[in-house]
Amino acid sequence: MTNDVAERTLSAPDALRPWIDGIEIGAAVDGDASREPFTRVPDTATKVVVRVDENGHRDTLVVGPRTRATYHTNKRLASCVQVRLGPGTARPLLGVAAVELVGRVVRLGDLPGASARQLADELRWLEGEDAVGRLMEVLPGRLAGDDGGAGRSRLEVLRAAVEALSTGSGHVPSQVRELARRLAVSERQLRNLFAEGVGVSPKHFARIGRVRHVLAHGGSTGWAELAASTGYYDQSHMTADFRTLMGVPPRSFFTGRLPAAQPCQSLGRV
Secondary structure: OEEEEEEEEEOOOHHHOOOEEEEEEEEEEEOOOOOOOEEEOOEOOEEEEEEEEOOOOEEEEEEOOEOOOEEEOOOOOEEEEEEEEOOOOHHHHHOOOHHHHOOOEEEHHHOOOHHHHHHHHHHOOOOHHHHHHHHHHHHHHHHHHHOOHHHHHHHHHHHHHHHHHOOEOOEOOOOHHHHHHHOOOOHHHHHHHHHHHOOOOHHHHHHHHHHHHHHHHEOOEOHHHHHHHHOOOOHHHHHHHHHHHHOOOHHHHHHOOOOEOOHHHOOOOO
8 A cells, every 4th residue: 555655854955946835745655544634725836747647647847836725535645756946036037927837737748838838848757856866967057147237126026025925923014005105116016026936925925925834834723822923913813813713713723733745745736
């Protein structure tokens, strides 16, 4: 029975930063665990996935950002490599704006443009470390053309905004209006940059980051303390935001908590 997943998370090679945020390698292994339900949590990243299912079928896929959690059972596992694209990478690498991929799973080769089809052909027959190695070879050259002039300026603004709106240890996201003023752009320009390079609005990006922070720290920190450290006005605002994105309030989620999807579980059939 191949139900358990061996997972490794790799740091992006220096040559691929900041275009690639991280790489996850998962493989089904023999185990006795049942195929229990799992959660696909909200995620702002666009991902390129090379997978082989348990019947040997191969796919090279693009997984767009997920704006809300979904819950699933009895999904078949696969071996796969999942590459998390950094902000602003979708257009130069895939030929489409990130907003066009939100909530979608599509075959890489079905995207318009020769670059996506060529990348799909190069990756389709590779597995694990071989796929990562091939990405290290081809991506720097394909992304280098987006380094100059106005494109660089827009990318720098986007990445600065992503950092300011991220939630982390000791850091709470900035207010969108204040951030736009600090970056010397209008709120509309900031929204357009996020639609193109991330796929979701700045406000929703920050909301997803806060909820993921609650998911990471809930159960080990008091709710009121967690709300304050995550940047919520109070615990009731945190609860409302969590319910909107996760479908249930925090206490209910953690009481009957389902495991988060591993890379090989995070996709359905295309």
